Amino acid sequence: MTTTTGTFTPDPGAAPLGRMIAAQTALETKMLLRNGEQLLLTVVIPTLLLVLFSAVDVVDVGELHGQKRVDFLAPGMLALAVLSTAFTGQAIATGFERRYGVLKRLGATPLPRWGLMVAKTGCVLVVEALQVALLTAIAFSLGWSPHGNPLAVVLLLVLGTAAFSGLGLLMAGTLRAEATLAAANLVFVLLLVGGGVIVPLDKFPGGVEAVLNLTPIAALSDGLRDVLQHGASMPWADAGILVVWAVLGLGLAARFFRWE
Amino acid sequence: MDSPQPAVEIVGLVKTYGDKTAVDGLGLTVERGSVTAVLGPNGAGKTTTIEVCEGYRRADGGTVRVLGLDPAVDGERLRPRVGVMLQSGGVYAGARAEEMLRHVAKLHANPLDVPMLVERLGLGSCGRTTYRRLSGGQQQRLALALAVVGRPELVFLDEPTAGLDPQARRATWDLVGDLRADGVTVVLTTHFMDEAEQLADDVHIVDRGRVIASGSPEALCRDGAENSLRFAGPPGLDLTAMVAALPEGAKAFEVARGSYRVEGDIDPQLLATVTSWCAQHGVMPEKLTVERRTLEDVFLELTGRELRA
Ligand SMILES: Nc1ncnc2c1ncn2[C@@H]1O[C@H](COP(=O)(O)OP(=O)(O)O)[C@@H](O)[C@H]1O
Ligand SMILES: [Mg+2]
Numbered sequence: 001m002t003t004t005t006g007t008f009t010p011d012p013g014a015a016p017l018g019r020m021i022a023a024q025t026a027l028e029t030k031m032l033l034r035n036g037e038q039l040l041l042t043v044v045i046p047t048l049l050l051v052l053f054s055a056v057d058v059v060d061v062g063e064l065h066g067q068k069r070v071d072f073l074a075p076g077m078l079a080l081a082v083l084s085t086a087f088t089g090q091a092i093a094t095g096f097e098r099r100y101g102v103l104k105r106l107g108a109t110p111l112p113r114w115g116l117m118v119a120k121t122g123c124v125l126v127v128e129a130l131q132v133a134l135l136t137a138i139a140f141s142l143g144w145s146p147h148g149n150p151l152a153v154v155l156l157l158v159l160g161t162a163a164f165s166g167l168g169l170l171m172a173g174t175l176r177a178e179a180t181l182a183a184a185n186l187v188f189v190l191l192l193v194g195g196g197v198i199v200p201l202d203k204f205p206g207g208v209e210a211v212l213n214l215t216p217i218a219a220l221s222d223g224l225r226d227v228l229q230h231g232a233s234m235p236w237a238d239a240g241i242l243v244v245w246a247v248l249g250l251g252l253a254a255r256f257f258r259w260e
Numbered sequence: 261m262d263s264p265q266p267a268v269e270i271v272g273l274v275k276t277y278g279d280k281t282a283v284d285g286l287g288l289t290v291e292r293g294s295v296t297a298v299l300g301p302n303g304a305g306k307t308t309t310i311e312v313c314e315g316y317r318r319a320d321g322g323t324v325r326v327l328g329l330d331p332a333v334d335g336e337r338l339r340p341r342v343g344v345m346l347q348s349g350g351v352y353a354g355a356r357a358e359e360m361l362r363h364v365a366k367l368h369a370n371p372l373d374v375p376m377l378v379e380r381l382g383l384g385s386c387g388r389t390t391y392r393r394l395s396g397g398q399q400q401r402l403a404l405a406l407a408v409v410g411r412p413e414l415v416f417l418d419e420p421t422a423g424l425d426p427q428a429r430r431a432t433w434d435l436v437g438d439l440r441a442d443g444v445t446v447v448l449t450t451h452f453m454d455e456a457e458q459l460a461d462d463v464h465i466v467d468r469g470r471v472i473a474s475g476s477p478e479a480l481c482r483d484g485a486e487n488s489l490r491f492a493g494p495p496g497l498d499l500t501a502m503v504a505a506l507p508e509g510a511k512a513f514e515v516a517r518g519s520y521r522v523e524g525d526i527d528p529q530l531l532a533t534v535t536s537w538c539a540q541h542g543v544m545p546e547k548l549t550v551e552r553r554t555l556e557d558v559f560l561e562l563t564g565r566e567l568r569a
Contacts, residue, residue: 100353
């Protein structure tokens with residue numbers, strides 16, 4: 001072998017783990033923000049719903065006791081933001097990445113699979129932070145006056161993210177990409193209507209309400225409302241429901257996720 | 261870098277999908293620093309074999325060693341050292357070519373210069389176009405660039421020139437040549453026999469999940485049935501004296517009226533024997549040509565089928 005170095009002379013090696021994960025997070029975020037349909041889902045819909053339903057008396061948001069409509073709606077929109085990004089957006093994006101061999105190809109790079117999952121989570125958290133900042137700013141401009149402990153809010157958002165990510169990844173890793181696309185959008189609409197986001201659950205008949213209360217979106221929006229609207233300290237029951245969904249979803253996804 | 265181990269060693273590989281046997285006792289060895297072509301028709305088991313080497317699929321039987329390691333267990337150690345070009349896909353639909361290349365470069369410690377690769381493979385013309393809107397040829401070239409950007413020791417290229425126009429094909433061939441010159445081991449699959457002939461130090465012809473012939477393109481074309489020499493002359497020549505002068509085993513006959521064929525190991529000596537016989541008999545051998553067997557012919561002889569069928 002010659003010792004002179006040519007252009008392609010082998011010099012293999014993985015980049016440091018932190019750099020790989022940071023690069024992957026940045027790319028995933030860029031891909032998501034570049035996608036028009038994803039932006040519609042994660043930014044446009046929650047923003048429009050918040051502005052529209054705060055201004056117009058279309059839905060009956062229940063007893064207000066001197067509070068504004070935005071005080072009911074803002075926590076629901078935060079829950080919707082988590083649903084749209086961690087579940088619907090992530091499921092659709094990951095489903096198509098699997099379909100087009102992106103997950104497979106990345107599996108041949110030095111980035112470990114768990115590193116890819118960390119990056120996906122990082123991407124979801126970055127987008128959620130942007131959503132929360134935007135929705136909070138709009139809500140304040142509509143006269144929102146939140147209560148409660150911000151740490152409890154953050155904890156609920158994180159648990160909701162874990163629960164929805166698990167379910168989204170389970171879908172993306174087991175169904176065909178087209179099926180994931182259809183199902184993730186359908187679930188989004190169903191949970192938007194039946195998950196206490198804009199329609200209070202006590203508008204539903206008792207039996208239905210009891211079941212709906214157990215959905216992760218209801219637990220998240222109800223928990224956020226307890227804290228932000230009513231100033232509760234920590235809604236443990238709702239947090240508990242989210243933990244169960246998170247363990248279930250992430251566990252099943254880890255077990256059944258197929259990379260190609 | 262000189263290591264006693266071959267770059268890839270496959271012994272008795274078996275892979276089944278349900279009741280279908282895709283790879284059926286396949287064996288081959290890839291020497292370090294060589295370009296090895298796995299040549300065979302669609303469905304022969306090329307992709308399956310390569311993907312077992314890449315760690316994507318588990319063997320049902322046999323052993324596979326890549327750079328001395330078992331890809332099914334040692335994936336983490338192998339991945340930085342091995343470059344992979346999938347037969348298709350592998351890039352975010354919304355990513356731009358250079359963006360994806362820069363990204364994969366960032367996952368490696370000492371990547372190649374990205375602008376150089378972009379230039380070499382003509383990816384500059386992709387500009388801001390996202391992957392889903394690139395032409396098939398541009399997607400292929402990006403996949404090739406992604407396989408080499410991390411400065412691997414060994415690259416697996418699955419059908420690197422399928423669907424390329426002649427110019428892009430040439431660029432790919434040149435790149436493979438440069439990889440080899442710089443000491444990178446290249447394993448590629450192809451169903452183009454001319455590609456295997458042009459590029460490869462070693463060719464393994466695969467059919468129905470088995471290697472049916474291995475060797476350098478020259479050796480494969482030389483072995484078995486011989487090459488031939490043809491010429492045209494006056495009809496009805498008596499070739500007895502020529503045959504007597506030829507080396508043992510060589511044959512000469514009139515294939516059609518005035519059209520002659522000599523079969524055997526066609527070397528300069530044999531050529532001289534034929535032309536001196538012509539000179540002695542006052543025959544001007546018109547349209548004298550030496551016909552070499554191609555890998556296509558080799559495949560046809562071994563299987564009774566056309567490679568591109
Ligand atoms: N994932 C799979 N599931 C079922 N059958 C497969 C799968 N992959 C390949 N095959 C079958 O195995 C055989 C070999 O395929 P492949 O390795 O892709 O061949 P090649 O790359 O030479 O065209 C084919 O008959 C193909 O249909
Ligand atoms: Mg193939």
